[in-house]
Amino acid sequence: xVFDNIKNINVNKExxxxxxxxxxxxxxxxxxxxxxxxxxxxxxxxxxxxxxCTHDTQLIKRMRENPKIGLGIHPNFNKLVNNDFExxxxxxxxxxxxxxxxPEAVSVRSHSMFQSTNI
Numbered sequence: 781x782v783f784d785n786i787k788n789i790n791v792n793k794e795x796x797x798x799x800x801x802x803x804x805x806x807x808x809x810x811x812x813x814x815x816x817x818x819x820x821x822x823x824x825x826x827x828x829x830x831x832x833c834t835h836d837t838q839l840i841k842r843m844r845e846n847p848k849i850g851l852g853i854h855p856n857f858n859k860l861v862n863n864d865f866e867x868x869x870x871x872x873x874x875x876x877x878x879x880x881x882x883p884e885a886v887s888v889r890s891h892s893m894f895q896s897t898n899i
Contacts, residue, residue, distance in 0.1 A: 852887030
């Protein structure tokens with residue numbers, strides 16, 4: 781078993797992922813103190829991890845500097861379907877909002893069950 785980032789999965793190769801372990805985390809507006817502790821644990825244990833971000837934080841710089849951490853976005857479409865346009869008034873605007881925080885994102889994990897919808 782090998783630790784790896786989900787961005788390294790080859791979707792064109794059947795079962796490419798089966799011998800690897802993928803650690804993924806959602807930041808979900810965690811405080812910087814909790815996030816720093818989590819990053820310390822990742823570093824201490826020499827893990828690869830994919831972190832899905834919900835907000836800007838000074839710790840994003842630290843995450844970017846670690847080659848074993850991949851960054852993704854973690855958009856919340858719940859607000860859109862509840863007519864709350866805090867992150868944008870359509871799907872594209874919401875994704876653009878989160879891509880401004882993590883422009884290099886190559887992965888996405890949405891909140892709730894929106895992952896399986898037309899979104």
